[in-house]
Amino acid sequence: HFTMKDEILKRFLTAEGEPISGQVLADELNVSRTAIWKHMQTLKQEGYEFETVKKRGYKLLSVPDKVDMGQLQQFLTTERYGRQVHYYETVESTQLVAHELIRAGAPDGTVVIAEHQTAGRGRMMREWESTEGQGIWMTVIIRPDVAPHQAPQFTLVTAVAIVEAMKSSFKNFTPEIKWPNDILINGKKTTGILTEMVAEADRIQALLIGIGINVNQKIDDFPEQLQTIATSIAIEEGEPIERVHFVANVLESLEKYSDEYVKNGFGQIKQLWEQSSGTIGKRVKATTLREVVEGEAVSITESGVLEIRQANGEIKGIYSADIEL
Ligand code: BT5
Structure with missing residues (x-):
């Protein structure tokens, strides 16, 4: 390659x-x-x-402001992640490309990255705005040897990895994780994570770690409906960011923390997650597919479930939801 x-x-x-x-x-x-x-x-x-x-x-x-293979390799110090890169100017969604590559046997750590997505996706088929050349729109294909029920954990592992990469790369803001899949800066969304799985009955074949990070947008580069809820690293840091360097940092961090999770479990990652959490200790309203749960977010469990203490004192475990603070 x-x-x-x-x-x-x-x-x-x-x-x-x-x-x-x-x-x-x-x-x-x-x-x-x-x-x-x-x-x-x-x-x-x-x-x-x-x-x-x-x-x-x-x-x-x-040098053009591109996140292509040639430049990325200059910065990478990973063993596997980012060693194979499929780079595109435009795709519908890097997740779709990744699904095809998984069928073709793409190895652990393969990265699909694009300057622009025409049909970027969030959870439940929501849209993900992927402005040309201003963000990091990528899917990392990983093949960890874990059981299918552990897949959602990788959303938390990825959030920790990105937050730690941000902390070591930027100095003017403190990122916060919003359970389960958002990273906020000053209360606004800068990053969304979408974890998908290809599995057999008892074994994960591959995970698709979809990562969307707003990097160099100015506020009016966002469509109007996002301008009050979204932000970019450049806005918060106060200067333009060299994307390719940060992609390398994110991949290093992701390799480190997903290996840590596979080897030693959730312990260390849970600690880091809680340190950066903007959710624990807050009053939240969690909307799941079936119900709305309100109360205080008290913890996440070893398996990444969010526990909410309701007004009547009862603690409820939430597996997947949208959270309003
Ligand atoms: C997410 O979904 O936050 C997961 C986003 C994952 C995007 C990456 S990009 C690379 C890979 N390829 C893809 O096609 N997807 C992944 P969710 O929690 O459902 O949030 C979606 C909501 O976030 C939308 O309904 C909007 O309200 C908001 N949103 C959309 N685009 C945004 C952006 N660029 N910045 C901040 N918020 C955005």
Whole structure:
């Protein structure tokens, strides 16, 4: 998956603005100068800008704001996650692409990522607004060796992974997890998680961890109905964000915490989850498919169930719901 073009790009990205000669590239990579020239043309078409420096070669001037494979590999330190990337300018939904890839046997950690989704999805077929080039719209295919009933836990694992990645990457805000699948900044939604499963009777074949993170939108980039409830990292951090770097951080964090969960269970993750929770201790109204439960959110259980203490003192476990605070 690491192509000749990626290899060339890597040299430029690590050259710190120094020119590299076509001849040197050709010699080092053991291909003809014509081949190098062709790959350079492709990179230019993708939005990389080069300057030709007399007698010294090409100098990389600017990099397109894309989250593609070539750039992502420069930052990744993971073992499996993001080592195979399927990158698209536009898809209907990265989840749909991921379902096809799972049928074709895609390995653990395969990432589907797009600049734009025309039919991005939330839970229960709700719409997910996926503005072109301004967010992280990706599905991570993972193949953990766990039982199907553990699948919902991965929504919480993913929330912890993203929150921890945010905390280490940004300094001007504190993200909060809203059970089960939202990350809020200053009370507004910046991230939604959609976990889907492909399973046999007693074994998970694959999980699709759908992650939508608003990154570089300004408030009026959101459709009107979202402007009061949504936000982006750039708005909260106060500066534009380099998406590809943050994608690498999220993938590292996700690999770390999902491995932790598979090896050692929910203990450490539950602690981190509670530390970042904006739900525990609050009065909430939970709307499930069957009923509405109101009361104080008191805890999550080892299996990720939200416990609500109702006015009559009775504690009710909620498996899946929309929460109003
Ligand atoms: C979610 O659903 O929050 C899960 C979103 C998962 C999106 C990712 S993007 C990559 C992958 N491919 C997909 O097609 N999906 C996944 P839910 O909890 O049902 O929330 C959906 C609700 O969030 C909508 O009804 C809107 O109110 C709101 N919403 C939609 N787009 C938003 C956005 N960009 N930012 C904040 N809120 C949004």
